[in-house]
Amino acid sequence: MNIPEFPIPFVKMSGTGNDFILIDHRQPLIEPESMSAFAAAVCRRKFSVGADGLILIENSEQADFRWRFFNADGSVAEMCGNGARCAARFAFMQGIAPAKMRFETLAGIIEAEVSGDEVAVKMTEPRDLRLHQTISVNNAPLIMHSLNTGVPHAVVFVDNIEETDVCGLGRAIRYHEAFQPAGTNVNFVQKRGEAFKVRTYERGVEDETLACGTGSAASAIIAALLGQAASPVEIITSGNDRLMILFDLSKVKAGGTGPIVYNVFLKGPARIIYEGELRNEALL
């Protein structure tokens, strides 16, 4: 890795327990070929700052800014719902963007609105919907659904979410041949009154995270398509925080087949935990 010039100012943020390191990278500090290794080093818990992901905010010619998003293992993700809410608040706070903004991600343009510590983002149009797939996991048939809400998600409805082996089952599904080569994030979902509890095994973190925005959106939309919910859907995260998912749904596409879902919004808190300066020892 090319060693960047230290110290590097950063902000640590949490989107309902999904935590990120944010860096204003409009003046480039880290060489593109070193970014993945840099992300993996600074996201390493207990040895460095520790986080589920790294977000670099850069200049854009089409929007208020663009981001580069890295998972904790250094892999690049096309989109991250909670990261998007944190990035919007960071950009507003640093004077990079107004309260109502647009920014570029690999999944497309994201619209966001910041109001205090609450941030709403308009997600990309969901795609690649598959309902009622049966795959074999640990030699047993498992029924699941899948949807791409910016990144790929599998959704499994369970009867006892507390007892579900999120890491064991999640890893088996994440690496299942049905989802290769990209792999998938995996959400386990259980209805709780009018709300839904969601626990997510995240690709690129390779662990359960305390919340997942795109996973919550995929779970809410699939619950609605199965007739179990209607927008707005309240999601209870693993960390017992709340996210709201709003969307429009029409059961049949005009002149075609299959449902369409559009105007998908993800709303919830995006909190600033601390600000600091990275030293070179953060990479050791």
Ligand SMILES: N[C@@H](CCC[C@H](N)C(=O)O)C(=O)O
């Ligand atoms: N935590 C995220 C999703 C981040 C990307 C994911 N790990 C992937 O690689 O697909 C969210 O809040 O949406």
